[in-house]
Amino acid sequence: MLPPPLAAGTYRATCREADLLSAAANGHSSVYPEAVCVSDGQWCTFFRDGAKVWSCNAHYAAAHFIMETTTIDHAC
Structure with a gap:
């Protein structure tokens, strides 16, 4: 069962993978170990x-990353 889609907002996204090799195998190397994520509730x-x-998409993000609400500006 998939979690609900990530709500609109700005998040600190942390990869669930323990290392860069695992993140790369799952296609998440550009995000590893963490990145700022901006969601519009769908994308x-x-x-x-x-x-x-x-x-x-927001369903994939919610299921594959640890998301913490943040006030970080993604343009920084």
Whole structure:
């Protein structure tokens, strides 16, 4: 059963994988170990150092990353 989609907001997304090799195997290397995630409730965009690095739908993000609400500006 999938979790509900990630609600609209800004999050600190942390990979569930323990190492970069595992993250790469799952296609999450650009997010590893963490990135800022901005969700509109349907689509999530991940940023590192102000640059867009990856996107996925809000269901996938909720299921595959540890999300913590943050006030970090993704443009920083």
